[in-house]
């Protein structure tokens with residue numbers, strides 16, 4: 005076995021979607037049996053990309069096996085799971101991307117989930133797991149570089165709406181917290197993959213658990229309009245409303261999430277960010293806001309040595325990399 009243990013995995017793939025995006029992106033192929041088939045008309049249709057952390061504290065066990073690869077490929081566990089992709093922790097400055105399930109199959113990553121008018125998001129989504137302990141571990145530059153490279157290709161080729169790149173905790177806020185508050189969503193916005201609100205309000209609490217009435221109902225309406233489910237719009241700030249707000253803060257206001265006094269309370273800052281998000285999404289649908297993958301910036305990130313856009317393919321696809329600067 006080599007120092008990384010990765011020689012166990014022979015398959016290497018340069019996936020078609022990356023080629024279609026004009027990118028030479030090498031991955032490791034480790035087939036997981038934990039998937040189901042999709043109806044043929046659904047095979048190439050993806051509405052969402054869902055980001056997860058594996059919640060594993062070690063990458064390899066004593067025998068050099070990759071812990072999360074074992075979990076994500078084990079058909080005999082009580083609750084077999086998988087994802088389409090896994091981004092490993094950094095080895096020698098690089099975070100390898102593993103393909104577990106082909107895009108046209110249904111990987112089992114989201115579980116019971118809802119967003120806007122969609123249920124069971126495994127039916128419409130691509131799932132990406134990232135090795136991380138889910139508690140205090142930062143997501144490394146190498147992991148984020150691999151994720152950005154992967155997302156940029158998936159988003160471009162499958163024409164994923166930048167507002168539909170979500171964390172598991174957003175589609176299942178009652179039972180999931182991934183990815184953790186250390187996942188920096190701003191980075192995805194920096195590369196034109198997603199949107200992140202830049203306006204900031206103060207941390208005055210507008211509403212908290214136990215409160216009731218019109219103001220609570222208004223906030224619940226905003227949360228529902230944005231896409232969250234698993235709570236009632238009834239003017240009662242209950243535990244379920246709090247969990248949804250924690251999900252919102254974990255992504256958009258991690259400072260508040262880490263503050264015991266503010267976590268799960270609706271602050272002025274949350275309100276400002278929510279208003280900006282709703283406006284931005286509306287502008288995007290109206291065509292007034294453009295969000296385009298910035299391939300040139302991705303290529304120029306020194307962490308992305310393995311990401312090689314082929315200019316001639318970009319031109320053939322009518323993607324002008326210079327326009328996206």
Ligand SMILES: [Zn+2]
Pocket residue numbers: 055056057113172180182
């Ligand atoms: Zn998850």
